[in-house]
Amino acid sequence: MIKKFNKSAAAALAPVSLAVSLALVGVGAVNAGSHGGASFGPYLNDASGAVVTTGAGECWDTTGGIDMPMSQCGDVMPVKDTDGDGVADDKDKCPATPSGVKVNASGCPLDSDADGVVDSADRCPGTPRGAKVDASGCVIPKAVPMAPAKTTLDRFEFDSAQLKNAMKATLDRVVGILESTPADESLEIVGHTDATGPDVYNQRLSERRAQSVADYLAGKGLSNLSIRGMGEGEPVGDNATRDGRASNRRVDISIK
Numbered sequence: 381m382i383k384k385f386n387k388s389a390a391a392a393l394a395p396v397s398l399a400v401s402l403a404l405v406g407v408g409a410v411n412a413g414s415h416g417g418a419s420f421g422p423y424l425n426d427a428s429g430a431v432v433t434t435g436a437g438e439c440w441d442t443t444g445g446i447d448m449p450m451s452q453c454g455d456v457m458p459v460k461d462t463d464g465d466g467v468a469d470d471k472d473k474c475p476a477t478p479s480g481v482k483v484n485a486s487g488c489p490l491d492s493d494a495d496g497v498v499d500s501a502d503r504c505p506g507t508p509r510g511a512k513v514d515a516s517g518c519v520i521p522k523a524v525p526m527a528p529a530k531t532t533l534d535r536f537e538f539d540s541a542q543l544k545n546a547m548k549a550t551l552d553r554v555v556g557i558l559e560s561t562p563a564d565e566s567l568e569i570v571g572h573t574d575a576t577g578p579d580v581y582n583q584r585l586s587e588r589r590a591q592s593v594a595d596y597l598a599g600k601g602l603s604n605l606s607i608r609g610m611g612e613g614e615p616v617g618d619n620a621t622r623d624g625r626a627s628n629r630r631v632d633i634s635i636k
Contacts, residue, residue, distance in 0.1 A: 494509065504518035530632060533550060536629040551593065565635050567605050567634070
């Protein structure tokens with residue numbers, strides 16, 4: 381049966397009852413109930429939504445300091461948490477969270493690094509802000525440009541090993557590509573001439589052309605460079621024509 385208290389006693393005991401109830405359960409939900417047409421409550425509920433009881437098996441009315449047998453607390457509605465994530469259904473914005481997944485205050489799975497992949501599926505936690513990730517939450521590597529297998533600098537001035545500005549621009553592009561690749565490539569630099577002049581002189585001229593390219597690349601920080609000269613021995617154009625001779629005055633750069 382309900383234990384009766386006079387109003388003054390109830391008022392005096394109310395704070396004590398509430399403090400005792402909170403001490404029993406910690407932080408919980410409070411619900412109101414009724415029985416037999418009389419209004420009781422609100423009643424203190426624990427984190428699972430069950431009504432908090434005393435050692436005597438009675439439920440607590442936290443406002444009036446009244447406790448009553450559990451058989452008379454049937455109208456007290458516990459807080460529902462259908463997916464068991466610790467967030468009540470009426471506040472849960474993600475009501476079907478899988479079991480064991482950590483959620484935020486709104487009941488939605490945590491995404492600590494804000495990469496769009498929830499923590500429970502994130503194989504790469506701590507992704508930097510703004511990085512593009514795959515379905516596993518790992519950073520998608522940027523495409524690495526491929527360096528050309530062979531680059532040719534042609535149309536050197538007659539009897540000259542001096543690099544033109546256009547040649548330097550081409551070499552700068554090669555350097556930029558090689559600096560972005562993970563491998564430590566080696567370069568073979570081969571100089572050539574047209575057929576004008578003695579063979580011995582053209583051999584030395586082809587070597588000087590190769591050396592001028594190697595010096596430029598070394599100045600840009602590249603290493604693993606090898607040079608050789610082919611003289612006039614490997615023409616790509618007709619030495620009988622002006623345009624053919626210009627195309628033969630060249631340096632070929634190959635990646636090994």
